[in-house]
Amino acid sequence: MLDRRPPDRLRLVILDLDGVVYRGERPVDGAAELIDRLRGAGLLVRYATNNSMSTRAAYARRLRGMGIPADPDEIVTSTSATIAHLRRHEPDVRTILAVGSDGMVEELRSAGYDVTPASAVAAHREGPGADAVLVGLDPAFDDARLAAAATEVQGGARFIATNADSQYPTPTGFLPGAGAIVAAIRDATGVLPLVIGKPEPAMFQAILDETGVGADQALVIGDNPDSDIRAAHRSGIESLLVLTGVTSSDEVATLSGERLPDHVVPDPAAAWELVAGRFRG
Numbered sequence: 001m002l003d004r005r006p007p008d009r010l011r012l013v014i015l016d017l018d019g020v021v022y023r024g025e026r027p028v029d030g031a032a033e034l035i036d037r038l039r040g041a042g043l044l045v046r047y048a049t050n051n052s053m054s055t056r057a058a059y060a061r062r063l064r065g066m067g068i069p070a071d072p073d074e075i076v077t078s079t080s081a082t083i084a085h086l087r088r089h090e091p092d093v094r095t096i097l098a099v100g101s102d103g104m105v106e107e108l109r110s111a112g113y114d115v116t117p118a119s120a121v122a123a124h125r126e127g128p129g130a131d132a133v134l135v136g137l138d139p140a141f142d143d144a145r146l147a148a149a150a151t152e153v154q155g156g157a158r159f160i161a162t163n164a165d166s167q168y169p170t171p172t173g174f175l176p177g178a179g180a181i182v183a184a185i186r187d188a189t190g191v192l193p194l195v196i197g198k199p200e201p202a203m204f205q206a207i208l209d210e211t212g213v214g215a216d217q218a219l220v221i222g223d224n225p226d227s228d229i230r231a232a233h234r235s236g237i238e239s240l241l242v243l244t245g246v247t248s249s250d251e252v253a254t255l256s257g258e259r260l261p262d263h264v265v266p267d268p269a270a271a272w273e274l275v276a277g278r279f280r281g
Contacts, residue, residue: 019245163197
């Protein structure tokens with residue numbers, strides 16, 4: 001364990017989901033107890049996931065099914081963070097071509113956007129183009145969807161990626177992530193995307209803005225040095241790496257720079273030991 005302490009006035013804990021709270025459909029041992037203790041101590045708890053496949057309501061139902069109380073408003077996905085970015089910085093975007101899951105499309109439509117899935121668009125279509133092409137994880141991505149997205153981007157649509165993870169974990173191993181799709185569209189168009197999800201700071205900043213908590217009063221608990229820990233560094237938030245996800249104990253010694261966490265613990269139980277007694281109301 002590294003020797004830096006969490007902030008003395010800890011008010012907010014932000015947890016990644018996959019690898020920290022659950023793995024696949026199974027909760028990580030001790031995660032529910034950690035969250036219960038954090039809430040019992042009066043701390044705010046929020047969740048941040050790069051996965052754009054499901055809505056926040058679906059993630060809340062999943063957590064409640066694991067015995068973890070959760071409200072959709074406590075969850076930030078790369079899709080909801082993208083919506084927050086659009087509302088704040090690009091209010092003129094109203095029409096979106098979506099390369100992603102049904103859950104991403106549902107979340108965008110619920111936020112009031114006119115969304116057309118790439119699967120429903122023929123390449124080189126006639127008529128007005130979309131204001132933006134939004135790309136998330138799409139397990140059915142194919143040449144037709146690539147062509148539809150590339151046509152819109154080449155026509156001037158903003159190119160926005162919910163996240164650029166090259167892989168995502170499944171119970172049977174890793175599969176190509178949204179970053180692989182983003183790379184295909186980038187290579188086809190020569191246009192670089194705006195990336196919203198971790199390791200960019202937008203997701204954590206959205207949580208700080210929503211809660212009114214300063215970065216110096218927050219702690220991030222994640223399992224991935226490349227996304228969770230780097231995003232924490234870029235947001236000015238203390239970081240704690242748990243070894244229940246993608247990082248092994250042998251890999252910890254190789255971490256440096258933005259990938260180096262402030263704290264390393266083996267599991268959620270040890271995470272509670274680290275923060276217990278080190279905050280004031």
